[in-house]
Amino acid sequence: MSGGALLDGLRVIEFASFVAGPSAGLAMAQLGAEVIRIDPLGGNVDRRRWPRSARTGESLYWNSLNRGKRSVTLNLRTEAGRDLLLGLATAPGPDAGIVVDNAVGRGWLSHEALAARRPDVISVKVTGRADGGAAVDYTVNGASGVANLTGPSGTVDPVNHVLPAWDLLCGQQAVTAVLAALRRRDRTGEGARIEIALADVAMAAVANLGWYTEAAERGERERHGNHLYGAFGVDFAAGDGDRVMVVVLTPRQWAALGEATGTAERFAVLADSTGADLTTDEGRYGQRREIEAILAPWFAERTGAQVRSALDAAGVLWGPYRSTAQVAADFAARPGSEPVLAGLDQPGIGEVISASSPIRLDGDYSGAVPARDLGADTEEVLSEVLGLDATQLARLRADGII
Known part of the structure; x- marks a missing residue:
């Protein structure tokens, strides 16, 4: 687990629900940071969110996003509980005093x-919109215009995606913000007040791809x-139902596709008859339906394995289509x-399919560790970070604060 050394010693307090904030905390925990997640007593609003385990009913979502974090629960309806959270967030130390939250309307x-x-x-602080208004990935995606780019030809209805892409990207923006602010603090001693709006993340990403300028110049795509x-x-379907995605981005890949499928001569005829330069992206895109029609029979006449x-022998750029169930079955078999x-024994659920950080350090993955039970680290963290003794902790328990 050499990947853990990258942020070893860093302490981050996370008070966030759903995807963006917790995914930021997960990324930093996988790189070795001590991430302390704070929840209200009984858990936050995402504690039981789907998907849930068919075996136990526990949230696979919550347990996956909170792997490797320490879990503290506090009665945040009380001044004493809020004071403890503030104390943890502002505890001394050069690698402490870092907070990621999505709490809206909590002036304290x-x-x-x-x-x-x-x-x-x-x-x-992660928010929905820059003005403080509420937004989630699926409302942001619709407003960004992306849902109107997706779907089959002739469709006028928007097509939603299932991947919370803007949430995940927002989480990585939060990680970047933490590390950039920490570097400035190390150099200057200054803290930082940072706000990241989910809607801004989506709009900036689409603008940075040039899609809005394209729409302004050319109209709707x-x-x-x-x-x-x-x-x-x-995508192409093989004769046995297997389906693959084939992509051509370079002249070499175009030549490889013609070699693999024996269609190079037919492509030459197509180029002569249309005047299209099929060695370019523009030429191939303009003739995409004709190219697809030439290639489709070759795929249909062969099994997926063939x-x-x-495609591999010729060096074609391609990838398989798999359902999530197929990915799970492939993982079990290989x-x-x-x-x-990585396989992981998650207490309260059992064996789950987990993951390392995709960042490899010296060629090694970080490995995966389970999520802690809700509130499992409360007393230990309060003792270690705030110096509370057994008598003080017993009083907090008696008062319903922890």
């Missing part, structure tokens, strides 16, 4: 409240199902086939 956890206790505190925009790429063998995945 504002940057000003934190900075009053520790002027160099680094606080990262045509929908075309699984075809790759601006180049050649589409298709994969021929545990090393996806090296970032």
